Structures are given as C-alpha cells and as structure tokens.
Amino acid sequence: MAIPTHPASGPAPAERPPEIHTAAQAPPPRSPLPPSPLPPSATRLRAAGRTRRRPRVVHWAFAGPAAALFVVFFAYPLGASLYQSFTNDDGGTQTWAGLAQYRRMLHDPVFWKSLWNTGLILVFQVPLMICIALVLACVLNQSWLRFKGTWRIAFFLPSVTMLVAYAVVFRVLLKTDGGMVNQALGWFGVSPVDWLNNPVWARVSLIGTITWRWTGYNAVILLAGLQSIPREQYEAAAIDGAGAVTTFRKVVVPQLRPVILFCSITSTIGTLQLFDENFVLTKGGPDNATMTPVLYLYKVGFDQMDFSYASAIAWAVVLIIGVLSVIQFRFFGQSDRAASTARSERRRG
Amino acid sequence: MTLDPSVLKRSVVMLLLVIGALVSILPFYWMVVAATHSNDELFHSPPPFVPGGHFLSNIKDLESSIGFSRVMLNSLGIAVVYTLASGLISAMAGYGLAKYRFRGRGLLLALVLTTMMVPFQVLLVPLFQMMSNLGWVNSYQAVIVPFLANSFGIFLMRQAFLDFPDELIESARIDGSGDIRTFYRIVLPVVKPQLGALAIFTFMSQWNAFLWPLLMLDSQDKYTAPVALYTLVGGTHVDYSGLILGSFLATLPLMLIFFIFQKQFVSGLLGGAVKG
Numbered sequence: 001m002a003i004p005t006h007p008a009s010g011p012a013p014a015e016r017p018p019e020i021h022t023a024a025q026a027p028p029p030r031s032p033l034p035p036s037p038l039p040p041s042a043t044r045l046r047a048a049g050r051t052r053r054r055p056r057v058v059h060w061a062f063a064g065p066a067a068a069l070f071v072v073f074f075a076y077p078l079g080a081s082l083y084q085s086f087t088n089d090d091g092g093t094q095t096w097a098g099l100a101q102y103r104r105m106l107h108d109p110v111f112w113k114s115l116w117n118t119g120l121i122l123v124f125q126v127p128l129m130i131c132i133a134l135v136l137a138c139v140l141n142q143s144w145l146r147f148k149g150t151w152r153i154a155f156f157l158p159s160v161t162m163l164v165a166y167a168v169v170f171r172v173l174l175k176t177d178g179g180m181v182n183q184a185l186g187w188f189g190v191s192p193v194d195w196l197n198n199p200v201w202a203r204v205s206l207i208g209t210i211t212w213r214w215t216g217y218n219a220v221i222l223l224a225g226l227q228s229i230p231r232e233q234y235e236a237a238a239i240d241g242a243g244a245v246t247t248f249r250k251v252v253v254p255q256l257r258p259v260i261l262f263c264s265i266t267s268t269i270g271t272l273q274l275f276d277e278n279f280v281l282t283k284g285g286p287d288n289a290t291m292t293p294v295l296y297l298y299k300v301g302f303d304q305m306d307f308s309y310a311s312a313i314a315w316a317v318v319l320i321i322g323v324l325s326v327i328q329f330r331f332f333g334q335s336d337r338a339a340s341t342a343r344s345e346r347r348r349g
Numbered sequence: 350m351t352l353d354p355s356v357l358k359r360s361v362v363m364l365l366l367v368i369g370a371l372v373s374i375l376p377f378y379w380m381v382v383a384a385t386h387s388n389d390e391l392f393h394s395p396p397p398f399v400p401g402g403h404f405l406s407n408i409k410d411l412e413s414s415i416g417f418s419r420v421m422l423n424s425l426g427i428a429v430v431y432t433l434a435s436g437l438i439s440a441m442a443g444y445g446l447a448k449y450r451f452r453g454r455g456l457l458l459a460l461v462l463t464t465m466m467v468p469f470q471v472l473l474v475p476l477f478q479m480m481s482n483l484g485w486v487n488s489y490q491a492v493i494v495p496f497l498a499n500s501f502g503i504f505l506m507r508q509a510f511l512d513f514p515d516e517l518i519e520s521a522r523i524d525g526s527g528d529i530r531t532f533y534r535i536v537l538p539v540v541k542p543q544l545g546a547l548a549i550f551t552f553m554s555q556w557n558a559f560l561w562p563l564l565m566l567d568s569q570d571k572y573t574a575p576v577a578l579y580t581l582v583g584g585t586h587v588d589y590s591g592l593i594l595g596s597f598l599a600t601l602p603l604m605l606i607f608f609i610f611q612k613q614f615v616s617g618l619l620g621g622a623v624k625g
Binding site: 058059060061062063064065066067069070073074075076077078080081084135136139140142144145151153154155156157158160161162163164165166168169170171172173175177178180183186212216269272273275276279280294297298301302307310311314315317318321322 | 376
C-alpha cells in the first residue's frame with residue numbers, strides 16, 4: 001500500500017498514523033513528491049545485495065588486517081598450545097602423550113600450591129578490597145563532602161602507577177633490615193618483621209600490596225555506579241523510614257549489583273593472572289608461598305624450557321577462569337555488559 | 350556536652366577518609382624522598398622525611414647503570430607505535446564489522462569475542478616459538494606485532510560505529526566519495542572521543558606490559574622501563590635510591606596522562622557498563 005521511502009532521498013512524505021479505510025473514506029492521496037531516484041538497495045548498506053560499482057574487496061579491506069593478525073597471532077598459537085599440552089617435550093621434539101601432562105599437573109604439589117595461593121587471595125583479598133571500596137565509594141558519595149575531585153584523585157592514584165614500579169617500591173619499603181615499614185613499626189616498639197622471606201608474611205605482603213593498588217580503582221568504579229542511582233530512590237527510602245543500613249541493603253546493593261559483579265569478575269580474572277607483583281616481590285617464594293599459576297607457567301616454560309607442561313598449565317588457567325566467571329554470574333545475576341567489558345579489560349581490578 | 354550526631358558522623362567519615370588518603374598517597378611521597386637521597390641516607394635511622402639533594406647524582410647513576418634515558422625512549426617508542434597502529438587496525442575492523450556484510454563476518458566477530466575471554470598467557474609458549482622461528486627475538490617488532498589486533502579495541506570501536514547513521518555514509522557515497530575516503534573524512538572524525546579513550550588505555554597497558562617484553566628483549570639497549578627496573582632488583586648490590594627514582598620516573602607518564610584525561614578515564618573504566 002505505502003510506497004517505500006528512502007531516508008536518504010530528500011524530504012520524505014509526512015508520517016501519518018495508519019488509517020483504516022472504510023468504503024466511505026477515500027484512501028489518502030499519494031504524496032506529490034516524485035518517486036525516489038535511488039535504487040532500493042542504495043539505502044541498505046548492511047544488506048548483502050551489492051551494487052556493481054563497489055567491489056567486494058573493500059568490505060574485506062577494513063577488517064582484513066585484524067582478521068589476518070588474529071589468525072596468525074591468536075587462532076594459530078591457540079591451537080598450537082592446545083596441541084602442545086597433549087605432547088611430551090624432549091629437547092624441542094614433540095611426541096604425542098595424551099593426557100600425560102594433565103595427569104602430571106594433578107600430582108604436582110607446586111601447581112596445587114599455586115592454586116591454593118590464588119584461592120587465598122580470592123577468598124580474603126578480593127572481598128575485603130571490594131568491601132573497603134564500597135565503603136569508600138559511599139563516603140565519597142556523601143552530598144556534604146567537599147573537594148570530592150581531590151579525594152577521588154588521592155584514592156585513584158595508586159592504580160595509575162606502573163605495575164612493575166609499584167611492586168619494586170613495595171619491595172624496598174618491606175625490606176627486613178632498614179625498610180620503611182619495619183622502621184615505622186620500630187617506633188611503636190615492634191621488632192622487625194621478615195616480610196618477604198617468611199611464608200605467612202610474604203602472603204600478607206602480597207595481599208597488602210595488591211590491595212593498596214586496586215582498592216581506589218574499584219571505589220571509583222563503584223562511585224560511578226552509585227551516582228547513577230536516582231535521588232528519588234533515596235528519598236523514597238527515607239520517607240518509608242529506612243535507616244542508613246536498610247537503605248544500603250535494600251536500595252544501594254541491589255542497584256549496584258552489575259557494578260559489583262563487574263568489579264568482582266575483573267578482580268578474579270586479575271588474581272588468576274597475577275604475575276608482575278609476586279614475580280618482583282618474591283619470585284614466588286619463600287617455599288612457593290606466593291607462587292601463582294601464571295608465574296609457575298613462566299618458570300616451567302622459560303626456566304625449565306618444558307613447553308608441553310607449560311601449555312597444559314596455561315589451559316588449566318583458561319578453564320578455571322571460565323568456571324569461576326560462570327559461577328559469579330550465577331551468584332550475582334546476569335549482566336552481559338559487565339561481563340563482556342570485564343573480560344576485555346584484562347586488568348587486575 | 351553532647352555532640353550533634355551528624356557532626357559526630359561527619360568527623361568519623363572525615364577521619365576514615367584522611368587515613369585512607371594518607372595510605373594511598375604516602376608511598377608516592379616516600380618515592381620522592383627516596384629518589385632524592387643517597388643509598389646510605391635511605392636506610393639510616395631515623396630515615397629521611399623530606400626530599401634530599403641527591404636527585405641529580407641519582408639520575409647520573411641510573412643513566413650509567415642501565416642507560417635509563419634510552420630505556421624510557423624505548424618504552425615511549427613502543428607504546429606510541431603500538432597505540433597508533435593498533436588504534437588504526439581497531440577502527441578499521443570495527444567499521445568493517447559494524448557497517449559491512451561480508452563472508453566470514455560472523456566468524457571474525459566470534460574470534461574477537463573469543464580473544465577477549467582467553468587470557469593471553471595461553472599464547473606465551475607458541476608465540477615465543479613463533480618469534481624464535483621468525484628470528485624476531487630481541488627486536489621491537491616482537492613486542493609490538495603479536496598483539497596489534499586488540500579485541501577490546503575492535504569491540505569498542507564497533508560499538509561506536511554501530512551508532513553512526515547509515516544515511517550519512519550513504520549520502521557520501523552518492524556524492525561520489527569512495528569507501529575509504531568516506532571512512533577517514535566523515536566517519537572517523539565523529540568517533541574521535543572513543544578513539545581517544547581507546548588510545549589512552551592502549552598506551553597505558555603497553556607502558557605497563559612486562560611479561561612479554563621480559564621474554565622477548567635480551568639486550569639492555571632494547572629494554573623497556575619495566576624490564577630494566579626488574580633487572581635492577583635482582584642484583585647482589587642493589588642501588589635502592591636509583592631503583593626508586595627509576596620507578597618514579599617510569600610512573601610519571603602514566604600520572605600525567607591521568608591528570609590530563611581524567612574525564613575519559615572514569616567513563617572509560619566501565620567500558621560503558623555504567624554511565625559515570
């Protein structure tokens with residue numbers, strides 16, 4: 001009935017609400033405009049139908065470089081590492097070994113220790129950090145607070161330090177003899193702590209270091225989430241007689257769910273990929289107390305030159321990240337956006 | 350004497366804030382202090398609390414020990430080249446994926462999303478072997494090329510281009526502008542903000558990159574800042590003040606970027622998940 005009009009074809013006939021034509025009513029007069037001079041395909045850029053004037057090559061040209069790079073430097077190595085994880089590595093020649101490397105992994109105390117350490121960080125550091133960050137965000141969101149921007153910068157600054165540089169700084173601060181931390185403890189009469197050479201304190205040091213860097217970062221993200229909660233909701237809660245705690249539980253937390261999920265997923269992925277901090281602080285020591293899967297992968301692959309076993313460890317990490325992400329999704333409810341961006345950030349949050 | 354509860358609450362909040370901010374900021378202050386003292390002064394008891402006068406001599410030492418200016422230039426060069434090249438590739442691929450239909454488009458999109466989900470450490474071993482076979486070990490391109498196709502960037506740019514009206518592209522075509530010209534004269538200028546945000550993040554992540562450059566770069570004249578700092582840590586006789594000075598200088602560019610582009614930062618952090 002209606003003629004197709006093209007958005008690109010100049011002034012289109014005025015939009016009319018659809019009319020029901022009864023016998024008594026004449027159909028609406030046709031638009032006095034000449035029909036569009038364009039072929040119908042012209043407006044359908046996304047349509048598959050191609051006009052002859054534009055060769056197909058161009059459409060490939062835009063995505064071509066990325067596609068080629070992905071095939072060469074992602075798809076191929078991905079397949080190669082999967083294949084290698086099922087082989088034995090004898091001085092450069094690979095022989096098929098089935099699940100041997102994975103079996104070896106299951107009986108490898110160092111690998112289990114690296115998982116245990118990661119688990120400790122996930123259980124202690126991540127929730128602690130997100131709780132502190134949430135409190136900080138709520139404080140920074142108070143309407144009466146002045147110099148908000150300045151506070152925000154102060155808390156965010158640690159997360160813009162260079163990864164290796166901040167680990168180096170903490171390594172010096174935590175020196176057993178004469179390090180600033182021990183000197184400061186000395187003023188209070190506490191004897192020096194062997195921060196980086198004692199298995200328990202080394203873990204504490206690593207957790208403290210990571211928390212210092214990332215808490216403010218998460219607080220700023222959560223703050224952005226808080227600011228997107230409409231004022232009316234707080235007011236409604238206040239009118240209903242909700243106190244600060246109830247408001248927090250019933251209004252803030254449910255609204256922040258996707259943002260909390262985002263923070264916890266980025267932190268989890270970051271924890272599983274932890275390398276820089278413990279490599280610089282302790283090299284995974286003492287007695288593998290700060291060993292993490294990626295650091296172990298590095299040591300197996302590039303100190304011991306056992307590429308097959310290193311590949312198997314890498315795939316174990318992939319699997320664990322996948323499983324944990326799915327679990328967190330179930331736990332916090334769905335939020336596709338949060339997840340896709342969380343994964344893409346590839347950064348310890 | 351009773352306190353107004355709101356005053357009490359506010360003072361508690363302020364106290365928390367001040368303590369938290371001090372914990373955040375003190376290491377930075379200490380970096381400045383440590384970088385301007387000699388090694389002996391640094392571990393002297395009581396330790397120094399105000400910046401000292403050894404800044405220039407520490408710089409000289411750092412220069413002679415690892416050629417620090419060269420290292421910083423390496424870092425800068427690699428980060429700039431990587432940011433520009435991967436930004437261009439991301440923009441092109443994002444545009445291709447958003448506005449064209451071609452064979453293999455779905456596959457490519459799936460590949461981009463897969464890349465996002467897979468931690469890059471899985472590729473370490475095979476990429477290392479590839480670089481050895483290519484003879485690229487200890488070269489700048491080994492650090493730059495393998496990660497040029499940046500899935501996060503492609504995804505971000507595709508989102509930006511999806512919002513771009515087809516009509517504009519169409520009318521440019523009717524006016525006789527070719528696809529490529531339309532892309533860089535009409536479409537690219539519109540997504541400048543997103544490109545800028547992407548560039549900031551790409552630059553920072555490349556500046557921070559440690560594991561891959563550590564594997565690839567063998568000679569000191571090619572080191573990037575993180576690799577050079579790491580080599581300073583491992584020695585038997587460590588020059589701590591130089592180490593801290595180097596750490597501080599290596600962090601400075603990131604801080605500058607942060608101060609200049611604060612706005613893009615916070616919104617970019619969320620990747621659009623929350624309107625910040």
